[in-house]
Each structure stands twice: as C-alpha cells, then as structure tokens.
Amino acid sequence: MTSLLNQTLDPLADALRVSGYRQQLLAANIANADTPNYKAVDIPFAKTLQAVQAGQGMGFTMETDQTRQFTTAPGSLALASFVQYQRGSAVGLDGNSVDMNQEQSDFAQNGVRYQADVTFVTGTIKSLLSAITGITQ
Secondary structure: OOOHHHHHHHHHHHHHHHHHHHHHHHHHHHHOOOOOOOOOEEOOHHHHHHHHHHOOOOEOOOOOOOOOOOOOOOOOEOHHHHOEEOOOOOOOOOOOOOOHHHHHHHHHHHHHHHHHHHHHHHHHHHHHHHHHHOOOO
C-alpha cells in the first residue's frame, strides 16, 4: 500500500522524468542538425508517461564504482525503450532528418510542460508543508 504522499508526488515526479528525458532527446536532435545521416528521435509523451505510471517497461541498473554515486531504483523504467525515429520529416541530401523549426517548437513546448510540472510539484509541497506546520506562505 502506497502512502498518500507517494500517491500525490509520484505522478508529478513521473511527468518530470519523462519531460526531462524528452528535452534531452530534442536537444540532441537540435545539436545534430548538421550531422550527416542523423535521424531525429522523440518519445510519445502521453504513451510513455502512461507506461511509466503503470510500472511497465524494461528495467535497467546503472553500474557504479563508488558508493557515493547515484544508483537507480530496482525495477526503474528504461525510458530509452520508448524512443522512436520521428516520422514525416523530410530527409536532406546528407541523410539528416532534423527539421529545425519543428525541433525548436517541440523543445519550447516541452520546456513549458516541464516548467508547469515543476510549478505543480512546488505548489503541492508548499500545500503539504502548510498542512503539516500550519503556517501559510
């Protein structure tokens, strides 16, 4: 049985994780706009978020060589398993499929989504803190 705190924060944390990963993919696409034969990639946000929240997907572990390094939680989801090549973009003569206008638009839109999720997490934490301490901020 999960706690009320986990039920409140886990969906927001999942949304942040998926948005952050998508932002990395979009940034890589933009960075490789002039790389010959580079194929633009993305993840379907809604489908990926649904799978993360359902606990589906392939788990992975991160190897570390010191105890101070971060480790992944057992059974964590490999977001990389949801990466797909983008469809519908014209492929240039050099084999590159990055459409800079689309990538920049997606990057900005995803950034707004990420910021909204951060705002929701912050608001939720402030509400919980207010409920615990009785002090409103």
